[in-house]
Amino acid sequence: MEIKFILNGKQVSVDVSPSMRLLDVIRDKFHLTGTKEGCGEGECGACTVLVNNEPYNSCLTPVINIVNKEVITIEGFRETKAYRIIADAFAEMGGSQCGFCTPGMILATYAVLKKNPHPTEEEIRFALSGNLCRCTGYQSIVFAVLKASEKGIEL
Amino acid sequence: MLPNYKTSVKKVDNEEKMSGMAIFTGDIRMDNAHFAIPVRSTVSYGKLLKINVPSLPKGYYFISAKDIVKENVCNIIASDWPVFPDKEVHYKGETIGLIVGPDKKICIDLASMTHADYKELEPVFEMKNSYVHKEFKKGNPEVFKKASKVYSESFETGYQEQVYLEPQGMLIWMDGNKITIKASMQCPFYIKKAVTRTLGCSEDKVRVIQPAVGGAFGGKEHYPSLMAAQLATAIVKIKKPIKMIFDRKEDITFTTKRHPSKTDISAYLDDKNNILGVKIHVGIDGGAYIGCSMVVLARALIAATNAYTFENVDISGDAYCTNKVPSAAFRGFGSPQSIFAIEMFINHLADFLHVNHYELRNKYLVKTGDITSTNGVFRDPIILDKLINRAMEMSDYQRKKKEYSKPNSYRGIGMSYFLHGCGFTGSGESTIINAQLRIKKDKNDIVTFYTSQVDFGQGNRTTLKRIVVDTLGIPEDHVIYGAPDTDETLSTGPTAASRTIIIVGGLAAKAARHLKEIWKDGEEQEIIEPYVGPSYIKWDDDTMQGDAYPGYAWGVNVIEISVDPITYEVTIEGCWSTYDVGHAIDERILIGQADGGLAQAIGWAYLEKEEMENGVFKQRTLSDYVIPTMMDLSKMETEFIDNPFPYGAFGAKGAGELTFAGGAPAFCAALEQAINRKVNKIPATPEFIMELIEHGN
Numbered sequence: 014m015e016i017k018f019i020l021n022g023k024q025v026s027v028d029v030s031p032s033m034r035l036l037d038v039i040r041d042k043f044h045l046t047g048t049k050e051g052c053g054e055g056e057c058g059a060c061t062v063l064v065n066n067e068p069y070n071s072c073l074t075p076v077i078n079i080v081n082k083e084v085i086t087i088e089g090f091r092e093t094k095a096y097r098i099i100a101d102a103f104a105e106m107g108g109s110q111c112g113f114c115t116p117g118m119i120l121a122t123y124a125v126l127k128k129n130p131h132p133t134e135e136e137i138r139f140a141l142s143g144n145l146c147r148c149t150g151y152q153s154i155v156f157a158v159l160k161a162s163e164k165g166i167e168l
Numbered sequence: 169m170l171p172n173y174k175t176s177v178k179k180v181d182n183e184e185k186m187s188g189m190a191i192f193t194g195d196i197r198m199d200n201a202h203f204a205i206p207v208r209s210t211v212s213y214g215k216l217l218k219i220n221v222p223s224l225p226k227g228y229y230f231i232s233a234k235d236i237v238k239e240n241v242c243n244i245i246a247s248d249w250p251v252f253p254d255k256e257v258h259y260k261g262e263t264i265g266l267i268v269g270p271d272k273k274i275c276i277d278l279a280s281m282t283h284a285d286y287k288e289l290e291p292v293f294e295m296k297n298s299y300v301h302k303e304f305k306k307g308n309p310e311v312f313k314k315a316s317k318v319y320s321e322s323f324e325t326g327y328q329e330q331v332y333l334e335p336q337g338m339l340i341w342m343d344g345n346k347i348t349i350k351a352s353m354q355c356p357f358y359i360k361k362a363v364t365r366t367l368g369c370s371e372d373k374v375r376v377i378q379p380a381v382g383g384a385f386g387g388k389e390h391y392p393s394l395m396a397a398q399l400a401t402a403i404v405k406i407k408k409p410i411k412m413i414f415d416r417k418e419d420i421t422f423t424t425k426r427h428p429s430k431t432d433i434s435a436y437l438d439d440k441n442n443i444l445g446v447k448i449h450v451g452i453d454g455g456a457y458i459g460c461s462m463v464v465l466a467r468a469l470i471a472a473t474n475a476y477t478f479e480n481v482d483i484s485g486d487a488y489c490t491n492k493v494p495s496a497a498f499r500g501f502g503s504p505q506s507i508f509a510i511e512m513f514i515n516h517l518a519d520f521l522h523v524n525h526y527e528l529r530n531k532y533l534v535k536t537g538d539i540t541s542t543n544g545v546f547r548d549p550i551i552l553d554k555l556i557n558r559a560m561e562m563s564d565y566q567r568k569k570k571e572y573s574k575p576n577s578y579r580g581i582g583m584s585y586f587l588h589g590c591g592f593t594g595s596g597e598s599t600i601i602n603a604q605l606r607i608k609k610d611k612n613d614i615v616t617f618y619t620s621q622v623d624f625g626q627g628n629r630t631t632l633k634r635i636v637v638d639t640l641g642i643p644e645d646h647v648i649y650g651a652p653d654t655d656e657t658l659s660t661g662p663t664a665a666s667r668t669i670i671i672v673g674g675l676a677a678k679a680a681r682h683l684k685e686i687w688k689d690g691e692e693q694e695i696i697e698p699y700v701g702p703s704y705i706k707w708d709d710d711t712m713q714g715d716a717y718p719g720y721a722w723g724v725n726v727i728e729i730s731v732d733p734i735t736y737e738v739t740i741e742g743c744w745s746t747y748d749v750g751h752a753i754d755e756r757i758l759i760g761q762a763d764g765g766l767a768q769a770i771g772w773a774y775l776e777k778e779e780m781e782n783g784v785f786k787q788r789t790l791s792d793y794v795i796p797t798m799m800d801l802s803k804m805e806t807e808f809i810d811n812p813f814p815y816g817a818f819g820a821k822g823a824g825e826l827t828f829a830g831g832a833p834a835f836c837a838a839l840e841q842a843i844n845r846k847v848n849k850i851p852a853t854p855e856f857i858m859e860l861i862e863h864g865n
């Protein structure tokens with residue numbers, strides 16, 4: 014079935030089964046590999062993408078659900094000013110180690126700050142608890158989000 | 169206040185990782201790649217009578233023991249793990265063959281239709297058949313007979329899954345007549361060795377290249393060797409590129425784990441309650457094949473007296489063979505298990521003797537010049553007292569300890585001391601590993617150097633490069649240092665044993681110093697620098713006597729928790745740590761190691777439960793096997809106290825594994841205070857806490 018949606022600002026269409034996971038469409042059909050599969054069952058957040066500016070686990074999202082919607086992956090997001098601010102904050106605080114969780118974490122951070130530009134440490138921990146990281150122990154990521162919020166992500 | 173890392177430099181791989189541009193194994197595009205799907209044993213122990221393969225469409229293959237080219241052995245320290253079993257299977261889930269073909273879905277279907285006939289044998293799941301035994305003594309354990317009291321306890325720890333966020337994966341292809349492998353791995357030369365051994369081919373026929381690796385923690389030290397030996401066997405037959413990427417469930421269910429353990433400790437006391445000595449036995453569950461369990465056992469035993477000196481010591485241990493998924497490397501490599509036991513034990517002993525925990529521990533604390541349990545010497549200055557005092561100050565330990573001892577406070581604070589021996593055991597660095605590092609300079613004075621160290625998040629690519637840049641005193645962009653490729657680099661050994669900075673970093677600094685000495689502008693120059701260990705390190709592996717490690721790193725953790733009196737859910741209220749990692753070269757990177765290691769240790773202590781049921785793991789997904797989320801952890805405060813080590817680069821020692829060692833005992837000490845019960849077993853899940861509270865010890 015032909016599925017049309019907006020991917021990183023471009024109108025695209027792809028002929029796939031409607032139940033195909035958005036994650037597979039992004040990775041296998043569009044060869045955008047910044048979106049990662051860490052669990053395939055909605056537990057880790059490595060597959061986070063933005064759909065109409067809201068964070069989604071693309072491993073749980075059938076592609077039929079995003080018809081005519083706007084999907085932003087890390088490849089699109091990295092062109093924005095907000096990315097630069099968040100990525101610099103992650104670099105400064107040491108928020109990325111192996112990097113496998115990082116693209117998802119950065120998109121989730123954007124979603125948090127968009128809703129709540131000046132979150133407390135506790136609010137950050139709550140809001141990002143759907144994104145697992147096994148390397149950092151999270152402290153540096155929490156600091157990175159605080160740092161980005163200090164600078165403001167200029168929405 | 170956000171930290172300001174003055175000693176840190178920009179991480180070389182930051183931008184590629186954050187922007188999603190880093191290419192991990194599963195991201196590599198190879199359009200004609202075939203897929204390999206394992207067919208797994210359905211019995212725990214049995215004779216393999218016949219494998220019934222459905223009729224395969226053209227272009228699909230079944231690869232198994234019959235396809236072995238030379239040796240049916242996967243090279244993992246011990247040589248007992250077959251590439252594919254041919255006569256017997258030894259655990260449920262053992263790969264008896266691979267279905268390989270161009271369409272992944274069809275491969276999965278074919279694999280599910282492939283069944284073997286077995287003659288089932290009686291499996292063993294308990295720790296009763298030892299396949300490795302080790303023992304050593306210090307002083308004169310005969311004095312134990314004169315003891316007026318003996319105090320004994322047992323401790324148990326469970327399985328732990330690494331949960332590197334990127335599951336295991338490998339891609340193999342032929343480049344001319346050379347087998348080329350990219351994989352999510354820790355040790356490129358281990359993979360190369362496994363392939364050359366099973367194929368019986370020469371070294372120049374195999375090349376291993378490291379792509380981005382999404383975490384490892386020991387879990388990608390040995391298992392990739394098995395995958396490589398299997399895929400190499402397949403590619404020799406089908407000559408097509410093959411991809412094998414595990415999903416999370418397959419990874420949790422069938423790859424190697426941290427060894428479960430049971431440790432028995434007895435302290436022998438004289439009539440004044442002085443400890444005459446201790447007797448310790450550590451048992452670890454090695455699973456179906458020995459693999460690296462003898463080395464894990466050795467490390468567990470050497471660490472068994474942890475940061476304490478006892479005059480008379482009798483230490484022994486066994487690795488047991490069971491019909492379960494083999495256990496293998498995981499951050500700490502056996503030592504967290506025995507450190508957990510002795511740390512809990514010494515507090516319990518203090519309670520038994522009605523003395524303060526802190527006083528009893530300090531009475532036996534290791535000091536510079538003390539004889540180790542293997543009759544080596546703690547030569548380098550030990551600053552444990554500074555670490556302890558600072559950690560107590562940071563956490564306000566004394567006041568809280570007193571305050572929370574009021575009845576029903578449901579709050580507790582606990583402290584642990586710990587060490588980690590850096591590098592390979594004994595003289596292994598000079599006798600087994602023999603690292604050699606190549607550094608060269610071109611006509612434009614651009615320096616390139618190579619190591620086989622994999623950066624799977626620890627930041628070693630950044631720090632190793634910095635060591636060379638700073639030693640040479642040239643601009644950063646005049647030094648090139650990339651990911652390992654076995655065609656370019658000599659082996660500087662595996663990325664394991666917290667040896668990267670202390671050993672390879674030291675070697676890199678030395679090579680750079682030598683290059684600087686002979687430096688001639690505008691000329692091509694090359695140096696191959698061999699590792700030469702400190703000559704005083706003497707070790708006998710058979711008797712386990714001598715200096716077990718070239719150097720030791722030290723740490724103290726304090727953890728504060730509260731327990732919900734109704735649900736028994738635990739909340740981590742705070743974590744404070746101090747470490748002696750020699751000289752801390754890059755604080756931001758080290759904090760990353762400290763926080764990450766402690767987080768994993770806390771997970772092991774109370775969240776991560778992996779149970780065996782009929783020889784398979786019950787928890788097989790991340791919804792069942794729960795690792796800490798951001799909400800499960802708290803703020804962590806960490807300080808490094810400078811104590812430069814003469815043999816490491818810039819005074820640095822190892823740090824990666826050290827940070828795992830103290831989390832569980834500090835957590836459990838806090839839990840004991842909060843619920844007023846003894847804890848001898850982890851994970852201390854809410855169900856277990858309820859059991860303890862309601863039924864007592």
Ligand code: FES
Nearest residue numbers: 052053055058072
């Ligand atoms: S891969 Fe989607 S949540 Fe883990």
Ligand code: FES
Nearest residue numbers: 110111146147148
């Ligand atoms: S940086 Fe490795 S999982 Fe987060």
